[in-house]
Amino acid sequence: MKNIYKILIITLLVTGMVFAAIPLSNRTWIKVGSLQSPIDAWGAERAWDANRSWYEGLLWPAWYARTDNFVIDRQFVACRHFNAPDDYKSAKFSTSAGVSQIVPQVLEQTGLYPYCEITVDGRTQYVDDYLNGNYHTITESRADRVVTNVVRTGLGVTMTRKVHAFSQQYHDNYFIMEYIFENTGQTDDSGDIKRTADIEEFYFGRITRYATSSEVNYITNLRQNTWGAHQWVYHTPMIEDPDMPLYYSWMGQAQTADITMPYNNVGGPYLPAEGPISRARIRCPQFAGEGVIHVDKSWDDDSHDKSKARIAWYIGDGNPPEGSDQQAWGLLSNNYEGRAFFDVPQDVYAGHKVADRFPPYQVIKDKDAAGTNAFISFGPFTIPHGESVKVVLVQGVSGLSRRKATEVGKNWYRAYQGNVVDLELPPPPAYRDPDPIDPDASAMDLYKDLWVYTGKDSIIQTFLRARDNYNSGFGIPLPPPPPLTFTVLPQPDMVVLEWADNAETDPNFEGYRVYRAMLAPDSFYYPVFECSVTDDNITNTFADKGLLRGLNYYYYVVSYSVDPVLGRLESGRAYTQTTIPATLKKPPRDVTDDDRLISDIAKQYAAGEISDKDRIEAVLGMIRVVPNPYNIKNRKIAFGEGSDKDKLMFYNLPANCNIRIFTERGDLVDVIEHRTMEGMAPVADAAWNSATASRQVVKSGVYIAHIQVHEDIDEIETGLPLLFKGESTVKKFIIIR
Secondary structure, three states: OHHHHHHHHHHHHHHHOOOOOOOOOOEEEEOOOOOEEEEEOOOOOEOEEOOOOEEOOOEOOOOOOOOOOEEEEEEEEEEEOOOOOOOEEEEEEOOOOOOOOEEEEEEEEEEOOOOOEEEEOOEEOOOOOOOOOOEOOOOOOOOOEEEEEEEEEOOOEEEEEEEEEOOOOOOOOEEEEEEEEEEOOOOOOOOOOOOOOOEEEEEEEEEEEEOOOHHHHHOOOOHHHHHOOOEEEEEOOHHHOOOOOEEEEEEOOOEOOOOEOOOOOOOOEOOHHHOOHHHOOEOOOOEEEEEEEEEEEEOOEEEEOHHHEEEEEEEOOOOOOOOOHHHHHHHHHOOHHHOEEOOOOHHHHHOOOEOOOOOOHHHHOOOOOOOEEEEEEEEEEEEOOOOEEEEEEEEEEEOOOHHHHHHHHHHHHHHHOOOOOOOOOOOOOOOOOOOOEOOOOOHHHHHHHHHHOHHHHHHHHHHHHHHHHHHOOOOOOOOOOOOOEEEEEEOOOEEEEEEOOHHHHOOOOOEEEEEEEEOOOOOOOEEEEEEEOOOOOOOOEEEEEOOOOOOOEEEEEEEEEEEOOOEEEEOOHHHOOOOOOEOOOOOOOOEOOOOOEHHHHHHHHHOOOOOHHHHHHHHHOOOEEEOOOEEHHHHHHOOOOOOOOOOEEEEOOOOOEEEEEEEOOOOEEEEEEEOOOOOOOOOOOEEEOOEOOOOOEOOOEEEEEEEEEOOOEEOOOOOOEEEOOOOEEEEEEEEEO
16 A cells, blocks of 8 residues: 555656646535535635635535534644754645745546536536546546645645545545655755755644534524634543544534523524524534544554544644744644643533533633634654655534434424423434433433434544545445436426436446425425336436426436445435426416417407407416415415525416516516527416515515516417517515515
């Protein structure tokens, strides 16, 4: 294995001679599993996005909004005896690092499979896969995505970081990160070797803060946790010789100098004061962290030596500034400003018990109330020129599933209201000792917190799975490849789905399964179709019937195999999930409100038997605005409380018309251009999201819709004239907010 990595590094070094430095700001995204995150060119990550005023990164579960869990990595390398005895040298990885610190050379992502080409109702769904056409074969890597990041440092040590991500459902919530540190002697972008001496007493490490999760932006008095102010950190003290050194972080009870929460906020439960029970759930169940998979014993011994790892919890934002070489080395090898605590985990140090409302703030306030970080470093190493050492970590996020978080959140909500609720507690932990319990805790808080704390087992299980995966040479069983194309075709009374058959060449292919959600792409998905080799009914199309008019539907299709131990293994959801809504495409009606055939109306008009007024009233008089009135209190039973919560539908429209919406006093609010695409059947429905042309939600009031025919329309069956350009009708409707 060591020789393989030496060959890899030599190859990168040789090719690196011709690489030009790339901007620190270069970024790629891994978007292939339930964990999705950016990877930055400068060798580590900072989550703050100034354009959005948002911390983004480590989204889990990434299928839902506001599930970011990351704040920052403060990463360093350092050594001693660089140019003279007791001479120190360090490099700080940061978004503004000078060229004397780091010089990024490579940031490239490759994929095992491309994203599916998705088309919904004739519209192509755009997905930036960040691959730029770069793919690897399964013999080169079994990971769905591999990011390679090469950074030169002022020490003459080149860091090659490889991040491996998988879509298999038991392995899609972590990244395996390989760090190779090669003494190249290259300290800048020139590629010239500036130094050939050994690197002595070399350390690599970082201070990482999590914020689980960005849902706290929308919870009163919890916004400080957007930067991780209320996080607990648990770590395995190295003095206890853990089987796998690891740490994880989660949101604890909130408190600041100015704020004391009046309820148990662990997990971010939804309060009755915030809204109805339909919205209740545990909003922040995530546990995020890292585990140590492998550390080289030395440059000439690639056996695993976990004693090279140092793990702690670390208080606040203080860290050595760029160029503070001795302090950086001290940070990694010892304890900078006494901020790190190695021998006792933070929650144990604090005497924290389940549901005790004890805040992390009380532990850190006297030193730095900004928040608690995790600290990890590796060393010391001696690295001769041309040699390397390797460190392998897993970074992951886990916790309650969205369905379980919803169940627990609703039960806690009911109990908070004083209702009698059957609060079934979780089973004992499988991967750790049980947590101590506050004897004075209420039953509802104990129930909630014990379920939230099952996330500790989940994240440990995640780390162990990653270690097994790595140690097997990435030998986990893989599902068949995802379909290369997925087409969604809405019809008047069904939605027809079609997908490519490329997965059927996989020797382990067993079948397909289709999942569907209503109302929004981040709703719950349920299987609606399945076919299998065993049942001898393999097909590449499915007609989804029994759907409701006016509602949005979203889909994804997976291929699957059946593993004798793990059971069904599905190709990744991320490959085929639609984000463009599919709605039934109802054609114009063929019968008027008074039961006359539309074809007869056209015939009677052509024969001069009815007037223009009668014809227009018969055809345009069928138009309806639904719901009318629109009442915000009833939107759950109309089009739901998701992205369509403000939607109204115009039904029975002519194929091509303009809908101009006015206030009662005549102010133009919005214009809808309802058109039938060339070559497509005419559609009689159009949606409006109760917003002005500038996207401001309208107020309560009476509104007037002026519907005007855009072009001459002939009756389909007879071909006779039915409507003429400019003909119109008016409909009134009411909005109550």
